[in-house]
Amino acid sequence: MAIVLLGINASPFVRKVRVVLAEKGIPHEREDVIPVNVSAEYRKISPLGKIPAMRDGDRALCDSSIICAYLERTHPEPALYPSDPYEYARALWFEEYGDSALVNVSGPKIFFPRIVAPRFFNQKTDEAAVQKAIDEELPPLFDYLEGQIATPAIAGGAFSIGDIGIGTQFVQLRHAGVGLDVKRWPKLTRYVAAVHERPSFKALIAEERASFGLTD
Ligand SMILES: N[C@@H](CCC(=O)N[C@@H](CS)C(=O)NCC(=O)O)C(=O)O
Numbered sequence: 001m002a003i004v005l006l007g008i009n010a011s012p013f014v015r016k017v018r019v020v021l022a023e024k025g026i027p028h029e030r031e032d033v034i035p036v037n038v039s040a041e042y043r044k045i046s047p048l049g050k051i052p053a054m055r056d057g058d059r060a061l062c063d064s065s066i067i068c069a070y071l072e073r074t075h076p077e078p079a080l081y082p083s084d085p086y087e088y089a090r091a092l093w094f095e096e097y098g099d100s101a102l103v104n105v106s107g108p109k110i111f112f113p114r115i116v117a118p119r120f121f122n123q124k125t126d127e128a129a130v131q132k133a134i135d136e137e138l139p140p141l142f143d144y145l146e147g148q149i150a151t152p153a154i155a156g157g158a159f160s161i162g163d164i165g166i167g168t169q170f171v172q173l174r175h176a177g178v179g180l181d182v183k184r185w186p187k188l189t190r191y192v193a194a195v196h197e198r199p200s201f202k203a204l205i206a207e208e209r210a211s212f213g214l215t216d
Pocket of ligand 1: 010012035036048050062063064065099
């Protein structure tokens with residue numbers, strides 16, 4: 001029975017799951033669900049009306065972190081969670097840092113006004129507000145990450161859910177035209193570039209940029 005991922009590709013949380021599916025080579029289908037006025041049927045799977053959700057045969061789940069953890073158990077190889085208990089916890093922390101601290105700025109304050117609002121809601125971008133978030137709110141978040149990157153991976157020495165959680169938020173920023181200052185954040189700049197070069201991320205970035213009409 002096929003896995004069906006529900007959601008749209010503008011969501012960093014949908015992308016997290018898509019990267020896990022790609023890294024593990026899990027066959028799946030995707031159905032577009034826009035998280036606005038969702039159907040009563042969708043709410044049975046995702047009671048908060050958020051994306052992503054997933055069906056696996058007659059089972060259903062919601063929330064990207066829960067779906068990724070489930071896929072790790074159903075498809076253990078390649079492992080995307082470190083086996084060492086401390087590194088495992090750190091990987092979860094960086095996933096959470098992406099899912100909360102980074103998304104709070106990258107989503108509503110940058111990606112939404114620059115990419116979603118003009119394309120899908122015919123709204124003009126308040127560039128001054130976006131630039132303020134870029135100048136004032138992102139740097140402290142980046143400073144913290146710069147101090148955490150000791151290896152090519154953020155935790156456990158190998159690519160993990162922590163890198164996926166961080167990497168997906170930097171895709172939002174990249175789509176919105178926000179780069180990293182290599183002089184101020186040299187390690188983070190190299191790290192994000194390496195994560196985005198992975199075939200899983202690279203293919204999704206290209207697909208998404210085409211769908212938003214973005215050119216490099
Ligand atoms: N913790 C959730 C967050 C999901 C989330 O916030 N998704 C956004 C789209 S990026 C959404 O559905 N927003 C609609 C809403 O909040 O009603 C997860 O990891 O899946």
